[in-house]
Amino acid sequence: MKPLVLIGVILIALGVTGLAVDHISFTEKRTVIDAGPLKVTADEQRIIPIPTIAGIIAVVAGVGMIFFGRQARG
8 A cells, every 4th residue: 555545544534533523631630739748739621622624624635645646556
């Protein structure tokens, strides 16, 4: 399989995943107070939104790479 076709398949998979998932969320531990032996931490919820247009662009770019990668072979 050509590298261009492989990258195209990966882009399509990432694009479809981006369209299916609205956002990525994770919890981050943050140190609030660090005074000698006293250490206070807090859990902070982070949300990273995934724009729909990014998924669409990834799918379209992946299809284009597959098309041009197969066309260059023949």
